[in-house]
Amino acid sequence: MSNQAEGCDESDYVSLSAHLKEQAIDSDLARLIQLVADKSKVVQRAFVTHACLSDTDNIYGEKQMELDKYADQVFLDAMEKSALVKAFASEEQDDVLGIRKAKGEFGVTIDPLDGSSLIEANLAVGTIIGFFNEGNVMEKGKLMDASLIVLYGPITSLVYTAKKGVHMFVLNNKGEFELRKENIKIPTGKTYAMGGLRKDWTPQHTAFVENLEKEGYKNRFSGSFSADLQQILVNGGVFSYPALVNKPTGKLRLVFEGNPIALLAKQAGGLGTDGIRDLHEIEPEGLNHRVPIYVGGKKEIELAGKFLR
Ligand code: F6P
Ligand code: MN
Numbered sequence: 127m128s129n130q131a132e133g134c135d136e137s138d139y140v141s142l143s144a145h146l147k148e149q150a151i152d153s154d155l156a157r158l159i160q161l162v163a164d165k166s167k168v169v170q171r172a173f174v175t176h177a178c179l180s181d182t183d184n185i186y187g188e189k190q191m192e193l194d195k196y197a198d199q200v201f202l203d204a205m206e207k208s209a210l211v212k213a214f215a216s217e218e219q220d221d222v223l224g225i226r227k228a229k230g231e232f233g234v235t236i237d238p239l240d241g242s243s244l245i246e247a248n249l250a251v252g253t254i255i256g257f258f259n260e261g262n263v264m265e266k267g268k269l270m271d272a273s274l275i276v277l278y279g280p281i282t283s284l285v286y287t288a289k290k291g292v293h294m295f296v297l298n299n300k301g302e303f304e305l306r307k308e309n310i311k312i313p314t315g316k317t318y319a320m321g322g323l324r325k326d327w328t329p330q331h332t333a334f335v336e337n338l339e340k341e342g343y344k345n346r347f348s349g350s351f352s353a354d355l356q357q358i359l360v361n362g363g364v365f366s367y368p369a370l371v372n373k374p375t376g377k378l379r380l381v382f383e384g385n386p387i388a389l390l391a392k393q394a395g396g397l398g399t400d401g402i403r404d405l406h407e408i409e410p411e412g413l414n415h416r417v418p419i420y421v422g423g424k425k426e427i428e429l430a431g432k433f434l435r
Pocket of ligand 2: 237239240241351383
């Protein structure tokens with residue numbers, strides 16, 4: 127009798143490339159998703175070799191790790207070489223990069239290493255990517271065609287949506303991404319993850335959190351948006367980086383973080399809002415456009431809306 131936990135049999139599995147074919151994902155988009163998966167293995171290996179602080183700040187004044195820059199370069203090179211990507215917007219770059227020689231029309235947004243300040247403590251960090259079939263990365267999120275998170279944690283996983291459900295893969299011992307969970311739906315669950323200092327929250331947000339706590343929700347905030355969102359996809363609940371009293375737009379960025387992650391949450395039956403508005407209906411005003419973020423189960427996000435309206 128097999129003693130193996132469900133989903134741990136490595137003898138027979140569906141690979142990411144097979145899954146993309148099975149789902150009939152547009153072949154160019156499938157190629158880009160596969161490229162990101164391949165390059166994420168390069169980034170994953172660099173955690174040991176590149177994990178030292180660099181002496182530069184990114185354009186938002188945050189300290190860049192060597193790894194931030196390295197990951198950015200690895201993904202940019204891959205997108206350039208694919209010849210499918212016309213516009214590349216990275217949290218680590220000052221501006222949208224136009225790729226002149228591209229034959230394809232894709233636009234890509236990327237947060238190359240979300241939560242990178244956690245690397246030294248060996249906590250999970252992630253790569254967050256959004257894809258637009260037509261080059262303009264500054265569109266409303268509702269026009270985004272696919273998004274994914276690669277999470278570098280105890281295991282490396284990749285969760286993608288191409289608007290045909292949300293699917294999770296894990297990097298197996300053969301160096302391949304194998305299907306772990308298909309058609310993920312955010313389950314009922316009592317987890318909350320809230321960024322910012324409690325003393326800086328607005329009274330409305332505080333009231334929402336107190337209501338969750340009264341209902342028995344547990345605080346599980348890791349400091350990495352990508353990891354916290356994956357937690358919600360698996361366990362249910364709500365993530366928020368809210369408006370703060372002295373920072374009404376919060377911390378997270380619509381283009382790089384809010385929109386791609388809201389697409390995953392929505393495809394998994396949940397919602398992504400700024401507390402009131404669907405994130406995907408907000409016109410980005412620039413790469414640095416920040417928004418309060420509420421993402422997770424429908425029930426929780428609707429409840430947040432009642433407190434914040
Ligand atoms: O990208 C910014 C980020 O690292 C997110 O991953 C995370 O949710 C947030 O910052 C945490 O911010 P704070 O340290 O203010 O809680
Ligand atoms: Mn980030």
